[in-house]
Amino acid sequence: MSRISTEEVARVAGLAHIALTPEEIERFAGELDVITTSVAKVSEVATPDVPATSHPIPLTNVWREDEVGETVDRDEVLAQAPESQDGMFLVPQILGED
């Protein structure tokens, strides 16, 4: 398994939408490298004959009747948003992003 470089931390921070400072990128690269090296030992026992388990209990789809129930209050929800307008969340510009 490859090590985590500062370039990889910067790339992943971009994917995760976190605007890290150059100092943070440098620091995290060192720390994450230690962590990933330590956790790489899982490959020692993860042989092809072992099935993967994603969840502690088997998951099945859960259905309910399509009935109107209680919902959260829209005004109360929007009151917690940084900005809202006309009963909707106000979102910064999306079109024209780089």
Place this chain on the structure above:
Amino acid sequence: MKDILTKSALELADLLAAGTITSVELTQACLDRIEALNPKINAFLHVDREGALATAADVDARRAAGEKLHRLAGVPIALKDNMVVRGMPTTCASKILQGWLPPYDATITVKIRQAGLPIVGKTNMDEFAMGSSTEHSAFGPTLNPWDTARIPGGSGGGSAAAVAAFMVPLALGSDTGGSIRQPGSVTGTVGAKPTYGAVSRYGLVAMASSLDQIGPVTRTVADAAALTELIGGHDPADSTSLNEPVPPLVEAARVVAEKGAIEGLRVGVVKELSGEGYAPDVLTAFNETVEKLRDAGADIVEVSCPSFDYALAAYYLIMPAEVSSNLARFDGIRYGIRVEPTQGPVTAQRVMAATREAGFGDEVKRRIILGTHVLSAGFFDAYYGSAQKVRTLIQRDFARVFENVDVLVSPTAPTTAFKFGDKIDDPMAMYLNDIATIPANLAGVPAMSVPNAVSDEGLPVGFQIIAPAHGDQRMYEVAQLVETLSDDVVSQCPAAQWDEKSAQAGEVQEEK
């Protein structure tokens, strides 16, 4: 300190039912102690004095009118600050959610409200439940009431410290890799993680959904049983909620407490969780309790779970992967803070990046980035896929050993409470503190920590009991037996000697 604050929740419930005290008196006593001690301990991030007293007064009135109430009605409770209560600030100890007022109640909140327990406030925690020391709170660490120079465990250090310092008899925590049990161990409190799915997670701000469980933090096993009975049960709002009845945990514990033994009990000592890496005083306390169980008639056998050696590694791949997904919701759009970039265009993507940079602390960023890395193309199979295979092996280890024993036991944490700053700059050293608690989360089996001794240094030690999935009742029976066979640890906490007046005068012992 008022005498009533030293009593267990069930003792208080009896006094309330008998009319010896009122809920208003009890709640007021808790609030007074919180007000006096919280500046020292920082166990609470928010206190709802008016709301708690209103609930208490309502319960008193209903009881006076002869209404049949829940057994715990009128007993104050605190919630870890990642459980939502409508209209009460919920921050998850993060700047990104500072000031957020949830527009709905968690399922556990609904149950607590219906049962009439005054919610006195929200307790401190590691940010978004990421940490083992409560040093990662954006609002300052919680101090351990046993020694204020030491950590109270994490991430539920606030709930554990609040209970250990007699601020409140009951609290709730959440346990993703040990965040109820490890704080329990280092603060001398009882902490339990129920079987995965036994308690609804609806309204718990998710950290790693396949691992998180809500559970009780108390001073006695019977109190933990009573609180679990209250919050447990099927919830249609949580698709992972088990559709099965809550077992009679209080009654099971009561029977064991009376008998002082469990007929035919088979106990497995996990070799991999009780040897190298564990402090001598922790192992001494553990071995002495195992011998007490043997003397009480239990059949003790050593068992080996070789896959446990890989549990920590698997956990630190699966957990951050789920963290990176769950925390994507904090985008500066729908709730919490919004930070606009200081340079360049103000676009949604750049606002999200600036908000998350300013709002998240180091540990949260570290785990999001690690999780995004292990899930990204080219790394997925090697990291996340392999970790999921280890999960299978751990489940197989549990299944194999539980064919021959009723419960597994180990020390809850490898050391007693360490000092602030000792591990904060070394993430791997911090992560190692959860080495004994993590296997239960990966397999979804119930586990709990019971205080079983006080070390030569005067610090509490915890004893962990792990049961098969759906075996919560047997776990509580063994936990009760351990408590019955152990010294009274809780009352040895220095906080038992702290009174509110000297705390306000700044005379509370700072450190040993």
